[in-house]
């Protein structure tokens with residue numbers, strides 16, 4: 466790989482249309498990327514730009530290890546992983562929030578918050594895909610609790626007695642509603658971020674700054690999903 470190529474790690478899935486729309490508007494993407502396809506690497510030879518289609522949670526890893534210079538990653542994943550990468554821009558899209566949610570049928574038990582629940586019931590198990598965020602949250606509240614890490618469909622856990630509460634991402638609220646859960650506490654809002662490899666951001670500073678500036682100007686104008 467020539468050193469002057471610039472590689473973007475893009476998240477497949479729900480963030481991809483926004484990320485590609487933004488890069489296209491910024492003049493940094495001319496290739497068609499098929500979000501539903503199996504192809505994982507796209508190149509714009511003329512401009513020396515390369516795009517990697519990564520799992521959303523893997524973008525920080527590709528960037529931290531220098532397999533990509535720049536990447537688009539959710540703040541949720543950034544908070545959870547604590548990777549050594551530079552966060553350059555808040556891209557605004559992919560907004561969701563970390564919440565604590567409980568079964569609506571048990572809401573009364575949580576009327577004095579998680580601390581009140583613990584005092585009443587003596588046990589707090591938290592199912593989540595984000596154990597670090599959950600751990601930090603419990604610690605910041607001085608709450609003892611067991612974190613149960615799941616890979617997805619977190620909402621299932623309190624419905625079958627695997628956990629008393631969940632800590633998960635919510636955007637439309639549909640998944641909570643359809644599983645008779647309610648959010649009782651908000652933890653943090655997350656949006657997609659433009660991130661960079663720490664070393665490359667210094668070494669290729671002129672090249673990367675020009676790209677970051679193009680993205681920043683596009684954000685100021687407003688982004689189209691494509």
Ligand SMILES: Nc1ncnc2c1ncn2[C@@H]1O[C@H](COP(=O)(O)OP(=O)(O)OP(=O)(O)O)[C@@H](O)[C@H]1O
Nearest residue numbers: 477478479520521539540542559560561634635636
């Ligand atoms: N309601 C939401 N739930 C989860 N992630 C959301 C939501 N809304 C926006 N996002 C953003 O989308 C990213 C996850 O994208 P996506 O759901 O496509 O991947 P994933 O399901 O976590 O990963 P994969 O399919 O690779 O296991 C999150 O990191 C977050 O930044």
Ligand SMILES: O=P(O)(O)OC[C@H]1O[C@H](OP(=O)(O)OP(=O)(O)O)[C@H](O)[C@@H]1O
Nearest residue numbers: 617618619633634635636637638639640
């Ligand atoms: O508020 P909503 O719009 O309903 O979105 C929230 C849901 O989306 C995410 O799950 P995802 O779709 O990523 O699937 P997963 O459970 O397999 O992680 C999240 O974990 C919630 O389950």
